[in-house]
Amino acid sequence: MTKAGPKYFPTAGHLLVCQGQSCQARGSQLLYQALWQALDREHLAYYKAGGQVRLTGSGCLGACSFGPTVCVYRERAGALEQGWYAAMDFSQALALAHAVQEEADLPAEHRYGPTPQGTAQGTP
Numbered sequence: 001m002t003k004a005g006p007k008y009f010p011t012a013g014h015l016l017v018c019q020g021q022s023c024q025a026r027g028s029q030l031l032y033q034a035l036w037q038a039l040d041r042e043h044l045a046y047y048k049a050g051g052q053v054r055l056t057g058s059g060c061l062g063a064c065s066f067g068p069t070v071c072v073y074r075e076r077a078g079a080l081e082q083g084w085y086a087a088m089d090f091s092q093a094l095a096l097a098h099a100v101q102e103e104a105d106l107p108a109e110h111r112y113g114p115t116p117q118g119t120a121q122g123t124p
Helices: 021-025 028-041 090-101
Strands: 013-018 053-058 070-076 079-085
Touching (some): 013 028, 013 090, 021 028, 053 090
Antiparallel strands (some): 013 070, 070 079
């Protein structure tokens, strides 16, 4: 008898919400929980029919004084695209998730670090 392997879910992108001490002190745990519920409710979560967004709590993302920090990775135009965001609130994080799901440009608000062209943006 052959056992089936794990189920594969297609993914448009992956959001990481920092759960380091400084970000948690600024509400990242609540942000993660609210975002998870919204992804589930709006069928954006990778395990829902049509949803393709993954959400993970992560260790420190390095912008400790500017949390909550959110990072997104996705493949776009055959290359890995990343976006780093500081001082995120729920509506901004949900807008980011929608951009990932819809394969739209990532929002510029609160973004820092590398840009798609590889030049650095402002520090948070």
